[in-house]
Amino acid sequence: MNYRQAKNGKLMIEILPDKCDFCGCCVGVCPEDAIELKEAEIFIIDERCTNCSKCVWSCPIEVIKFVIKNGFLFEKSFQMKKMAALPGDPCAHFV
Amino acid sequence: MKNEYDIIVVGAGPAGSMAARFAAEQGVSVLMLEKDRDVGYPVRCGEAISKAGVEEFIPSDDKWIAAKISKFSFNAPDGSEAIIDFGDAGYVLERRIFDYELARTAAEAGSEIITRAYVNGLLFNDGKVSGVKYELNGEQKEVKAKVVIAADGVESRVGRWAGLETHIDFRDMESAVQITAANIPVDQNTLYFYFGQDVAPNGYFWIFPKGHNKANIGLGVSGLIGKKKSAQSFLDDFMNKHYPNAPVLTKIAGGVPCSITLDKISGPGIMLVGDAARQVNPLSGGGIASGMIGGKIAGTIAGEAVKQNKLDHILTYDKAWHDRLGKRHETFNRIKEGIYNFSDDKFNSIAHSILKIPIEKRTLGKVFTTALMNNPSLLVDIAKVFVV
Ligand SMILES: Cc1cc2nc3c(=O)[nH]c(=O)nc-3n(C[C@H](O)[C@H](O)[C@H](O)COP(=O)(O)OP(=O)(O)OC[C@H]3O[C@@H](n4cnc5c(N)ncnc54)[C@H](O)[C@@H]3O)c2cc1C
Ligand code: SF4
Numbered sequence: 001m002n003y004r005q006a007k008n009g010k011l012m013i014e015i016l017p018d019k020c021d022f023c024g025c026c027v028g029v030c031p032e033d034a035i036e037l038k039e040a041e042i043f044i045i046d047e048r049c050t051n052c053s054k055c056v057w058s059c060p061i062e063v064i065k066f067v068i069k070n071g072f073l074f075e076k077s078f079q080m081k082k083m084a085a086l087p088g089d090p091c092a093h094f095v
Numbered sequence: 096m097k098n099e100y101d102i103i104v105v106g107a108g109p110a111g112s113m114a115a116r117f118a119a120e121q122g123v124s125v126l127m128l129e130k131d132r133d134v135g136y137p138v139r140c141g142e143a144i145s146k147a148g149v150e151e152f153i154p155s156d157d158k159w160i161a162a163k164i165s166k167f168s169f170n171a172p173d174g175s176e177a178i179i180d181f182g183d184a185g186y187v188l189e190r191r192i193f194d195y196e197l198a199r200t201a202a203e204a205g206s207e208i209i210t211r212a213y214v215n216g217l218l219f220n221d222g223k224v225s226g227v228k229y230e231l232n233g234e235q236k237e238v239k240a241k242v243v244i245a246a247d248g249v250e251s252r253v254g255r256w257a258g259l260e261t262h263i264d265f266r267d268m269e270s271a272v273q274i275t276a277a278n279i280p281v282d283q284n285t286l287y288f289y290f291g292q293d294v295a296p297n298g299y300f301w302i303f304p305k306g307h308n309k310a311n312i313g314l315g316v317s318g319l320i321g322k323k324k325s326a327q328s329f330l331d332d333f334m335n336k337h338y339p340n341a342p343v344l345t346k347i348a349g350g351v352p353c354s355i356t357l358d359k360i361s362g363p364g365i366m367l368v369g370d371a372a373r374q375v376n377p378l379s380g381g382g383i384a385s386g387m388i389g390g391k392i393a394g395t396i397a398g399e400a401v402k403q404n405k406l407d408h409i410l411t412y413d414k415a416w417h418d419r420l421g422k423r424h425e426t427f428n429r430i431k432e433g434i435y436n437f438s439d440d441k442f443n444s445i446a447h448s449i450l451k452i453p454i455e456k457r458t459l460g461k462v463f464t465t466a467l468m469n470n471p472s473l474l475v476d477i478a479k480v481f482v483v
């Protein structure tokens with residue numbers, strides 16, 4: 001398990017690689033060059049990410065999520081949706 | 096494969112293939128690296144292109160033409176449909192074959208091509224780009240070059256590594272989804288466009304026929320809209336309403352950078368082409384033809400620079416692009432910004448006034464004049480596109 005730290009605090013952005021289409025839209029809008037995208041592999045380069053969320057807004061198929069607190073995800077619809085609580089630190093991201 | 100080339104092209108889309116071809120045609124050595132297993136696949140594109148856009152580069156060939164287009168259908172939010180007949184206007188391509196053929200022309204001109212080669216860094220010499228680092232079959236490698244041409248698409252990072260400002264505002268990025276579906280009984284010679292808050296705010300929804308009742312169905316919305324509702328949910332809503340049981344043959348996501356071209360698209364040892372340079376027509380989102388044009392200009396200039404041993408010559412690319420298309424795109428971008436602000440009522444009233452023109456008299460000019468009466472402030476910009 002690999003804990004991820006974002007530039008201005010803890011990484012709060014989560015990509016669900018199993019759902020990803022590897023289209024590159026998020027990479028195009030990321031101001032920090034913080035997303036690595038290969039043919040069928042994607043991940044956030046944690047030390048560059050600033051949690052700005054531009055990738056979340058731009059993903060056409062809702063594969064990137066913004067984790068705000070205690071296992072709640074910030075969904076596109078602006079509704080809070082409960083997901084299985086993450087163990088340990090509320091904002092921790094596990095890979 | 097050598098360990099040094101005159102020119103390296105990163106990415107084998109239409110822009111990369113044309114850059115490689117026009118460079119190689121001048122007798123310089125060219126290597127094109129593509130990260131995916133296949134050139135031309137997956138296809139993240141609606142595949143519509145004008146006939147002139149194709150034929151500047153390759154003679155029309157039925158093996159990559161899925162449908163021949165003669166009409167455009169504009170659909171307003173209230174359901175009014177205005178059809179405009181353009182005659183022999185363009186095609187819906189079969190890009191998985193088309194892109195392959197473009198790469199073949201690059202190969203025939205003499206360039207080497209390698210797939211599954213993921214470029215993950217640049218080499219520098221004296222502050223100038225001097226080659227690329229790449230991963231091939233799990234192994235990290237390097238190859239030197241006098242000029243690197245970045246044709247790495249919407250996800251481009253190469254230009255940024257070279258020190259150019261390549262970032263695109265998320266509001267200008269159209270987040271897109273598209274399916275290719277069967278059993279869609281639309282006219283096979285018409286491109287259908289849908290506008291309005293319900294289907295694709297700050298963007299448009301399309302149905303492009305692909306022959307035998309297959310069609311590319313998709314939409315793009317600005318990242319600003321994507322904040323509230325994703326492209327995916329707009330597509331689901333449309334399909335549930337209009338074609339609930341359509342068999343889906345392909346589904347893709349994608350991003351279309353609908354902005355003006357980057358401020359700088361060349362630097363010491365580096366040139367940017369296609370989506371990587373943001374050379375897409377910002378009004379239509381069409382980037383195949385404009386990417387090929389960017390590739391042709393860059394490849395030609397790079398080849399000349401190497402042959403004459405005057406590498407500074409590549410810096411003339413910015414102006415050459417600006418004169419050919421960059422300037423036009425600035426105007427298209429202003430028109431796009433005007434249209435983005437149209438309300439549903441405005442789209443409806445434009446459609447109603449177009450419908451009053453008899454179909455045989457609906458030329459592009461007339462249609463635009465009609466649209467303008469609804470929004471005179473766009474007049475100047477539109478006039479510039481068609482007059483200049
Ligand atoms: C949904 C959608 C619909 C569209 N519809 C149309 C349309 O109807 N008509 C039209 O004209 N345009 C359309 N476009 C735009 C058009 O698809 C693009 O503008 C066009 O493909 C750009 O060509 P390109 O060569 O610049 O980039 P691409 O075709 O994207 O090619 C870039 C290549 O670079 C490779 N690459 C990227 N990074 C690396 C790396 N690090 N190392 C090695 N290789 C790399 C990629 O794998 C890819 O093959 C659409 C786009 C989308 C997303
Ligand atoms: S949150 Fe911002 S910085 Fe982090 S990956 Fe997304 S776009 Fe890049």
Ligand code: SF4
Pocket residue numbers: 015019020021022023024025026027037042058059060061062063064348349
């Ligand atoms: S925009 Fe979404 S689907 Fe596309 S590569 Fe990024 S996470 Fe994957």
